Amino acid sequence: MLIKYRMYANTTITTFSSDIKGLIDGTITSVSGLSAGCDKANTTMTGTYPAGIYTKVNDSSNTFSKIHGTDSGYTHYFRLTYDSSKMTTFTLAQSYTSGTDTLLNSVAQTVNVTPNTYNGSEQFPKGLNIVITSKCLYFSSLTSGIGFGLFDLGNNGITSTYASQMKMAYIKLTNGTFNVPYAYNLQGAASGYSSISGNLWTTYVPPTFASNATGSLVVVENPAFIAANTQGYQAFGVNNLMRIPDYGYVIDSVYNTSGTSRLAANNYAIITE
């Protein structure tokens, strides 16, 4: 589902974080359920909430679990942290201890997403776009200058042999980087589990726009991959993330393919269902 979340000037960090929490855990299923700080007249929710994937495991620390969308044997965890004015960090973790509310094998990423007031007359109206699907959770805020999310990964030789490797990644599409907090590195004598980071795989030729027999625009979408030198560049497919033609769409614009919306990011598109 795609939520175009718009806010009034009286939005507080409490209403902002409460709305995000309710959207992720599925307790808010329509615009009417959002807080008083939300500009409901200009907020839209389209698509279907992915039931049974996201669970709030700790309310006060904003910690959630996510089951892998295609390999239900993998569950990982994430936590959103706020200060008095913004969402400050997004932490992805391999595992979690509920008794002490402690993330295990985790890396925190600075995101700094601020609430901001919607004004429809602006060229790029302010707000926060959120994609929630069984395979990804994505946030995009032009005002805060960031698009980031949690994406399921496909299988490869690393995950089939070293099953403790996580099958989800934090990906920041603003600059095309990723991090997997707990992954197996093939480094000779230094081989073992650690965190891996790198760039989305960009060595292949990017797709281009084309037209079909009736002259309609065809947006060619290629799969997106991540790979790290410390794993010998074994490539993981990234679920719900597509490489689209260079500079094809303004960030946060939406287009449809076969009736399913895509939210455009920096040369990538996120499938919203």
Place this chain on the structure above:
Amino acid sequence: MTHDLLQQLFGTEPAKIYIYAGELVAGDSQVENITLKFADAAGTNLVSCVVTQLKGTYFVYTKDDYNIEDSNFIFVVDLPLPLPPEPDPVVVEEETPSEGTQ
């Protein structure tokens, strides 16, 4: 593990690495055991760190700057490692042709 090997494994993003020198618990929950002790040492349960075993030693990797003063955790290294100093350039003195030689 040398510092170079640790950087090879963990990468060059700014981070700190500690060795866990405390007691291990029975069973296979060392990651939980060590993370909880690291959280105690950091003074918050909201820690983010990775615990990994390499050649029989447990390492704790964190990108956050916690004030760890606990004998269970021995600081190993700050990543990235400083670049090695560049060698002094070799100055080759040109020979001046001696007068009178043709």
